[in-house]
Amino acid sequence: MAHRFDDLTAERMRAGGSWKWSTPGDSHGRGLIGAFVAEMDYPVAPAVSDAVRWSADASAFGYLPDDWAADMASACSAFWGDRFSWAPDPAWVRPVPDVLTAFTATVRHFTRPGSAILLPTPAYMPFLTVPGMIDRPLVQVPMPLRGGRFELDLDAIDRGFADGAGLLVLTNPHNPTGRVFDADELAALAEVVDRHGARVFSDEIHAPLTFGTARHRPYATTSDAAAAHTVTATSASKAWNLPGLKCGQVILSNAADAEHWTATGYLAEHGTATPGVLASTAAYRDGRDWLDEVLAYLEGNRALLAAAGLPGIEVTVPDGTYLAWLDARGLGLDEPPSAFFTREAGVVMTDGAACGEAGRGGMRLNLAMSRPVLAESLARIGEALSRAPAPR
Ligand SMILES: Cc1ncc(COP(=O)(O)O)c(C=O)c1O
Known part of the structure; x- marks a missing residue:
């Protein structure tokens, strides 16, 4: 039809x-x-175009009011709760313009100065170039292709952390290979990261886009250790196709990180577009x-x-x-x-x-x-x- x-x-x-x-x-x-x-x-989605139209009609192009940011956080948390069985505390869901801003803020404020970044490859292209732009060495960790699926090379990740890397970039669902990592893989990764006292930046921007029997599992829910070492980033920009509206979300998963973000996250949050916040709220709630x-x-x-x-x-x-x-x-x-x-x-x-x-x-x-x-x-x-x- x-x-x-x-x-x-x-x-x-x-x-x-x-x-x-x-x-x-x-x-x-x-x-x-x-x-x-x-x-x-x-x-x-009609809910998104209505929100953007409302922004224009209401001249809602000023700086972001706290209650609109809070409303988006609630809508995002509720959507994540319904779809991925994890409704993070809305106070720990913070606005950012995009995932790369979340990434650079995480590297700057949550890792040891100068420490290297581990990146499983093939990877979303900017993750290869942006670390150098913020003066951080990048270590590519090739993902072996086994039986038609790309996997994380945990031994190489282990070695990378042993050599001093401070953070791993996890993209799940994975761009560009289309992998949705399963619970065992995520648990095994969390163990390696935890052993080294390292960090994960978990890019879950594609979370709503899974097919067949595949289900997205938020990495931070893997274990208490994962919640303690992860900064998650997401956005409505992929699943609802809004990248030009410049709005994403950082999700913090422990009190210490939330406190640290409160102290350091202002610059990262500042570029978030007000119409993008309204559109993202509409997407999560009504899209x-x-x-x-x-x-x-x-x-x-x-x-x-x-x-x-x-x-x-x-x-x-x-x-x-x-x-x-x-x-x-x-x-x-x-x-x-x-x-x-x-x-x-x-x-x-x-x-x-x-x-x-x-x-x-x-x-x-x-x-x-x-x-x-x-x-x-x-x-x-x-x-x-x-x-x-x-x-x-
Ligand atoms: C894995 C991944 N991360 C981040 C982004 C950046 O998205 P945005 O600029 O909307 O935050 C993209 C966009 O394609 C992506 O595929």
Whole structure:
């Protein structure tokens, strides 16, 4: 049966003006399909557009009042309680403009000065570059691919902490591999981190976006030790597609951290956009039906990807996030695969090398487009394979 999202044609999306659809150029006389940055093509939830419209009508563009921040914290906590069985104390849910601001504040204020950051890779690209920008060494910890799933290398993480690293970046659900880590993996990680008295920055921005039987488990709920060493960050910006509204949440999970954040978090909180807070509150509180519709639609897109059959490419259908990992190493290309497929298929994906050494030879495909456009993308990728040079 046709769905309203099916009408979101490439032409419509190009006219819409998003970053995702603004790559110039063409491929064999066809327009480029934007499938790189993590934005969804779907129109936002009515509750969100109503909130933004209300902000404009009420001239609500001033600094953020405490009671609006508190209301968002309550809405976020209630949503997390209902979906992930953890309703954090709203007083410990703090506004930030985005997850990267939460990350830099966590590194600055919750880790030893100068200590290195451990990053399982492939990873969300800015986690590779931002540590250097705040004068912190980065240690990549490649995730071994076992039986088609990327896993945390706990021995390497253990060694990294033994060598002096102060913090590990956990992204769960994981961008770009689509993994949703299970309870045993999280518990094993918590034990290693605890043993070294280290910290975890747990990026759970994709938490609402899980599929099939996969369920998001907040890392801070893994154990008392995890609650004591974790700063969690999330946002409505992925699941409700609001990154331009500049609003996220830091969730603290112990009294000492909450007190420390009160003393140090002002600068991080200050950039949060007031309309973004109102929109995020609306998303968490009144945008759940829209979210469920999007999740059901994405299930269909996952099924399409699973059935695609792209010879020479190992496809990881995501359990979480709307980002699929395509391992193109089997093609033996002598250029980054994203360059080949932009030129030959006109599908613009994120190159795996941007996600760290462990990502080289892979690509990240954004599935959050209309089903007909995804079908065309997969057909174009399949057809471009016939133009790939024979593997050496
Ligand atoms: C894992 C992860 N973390 C953080 C972000 C940044 O999101 P925002 O800038 O909306 O906070 C993204 C965006 O794609 C992401 O995928």
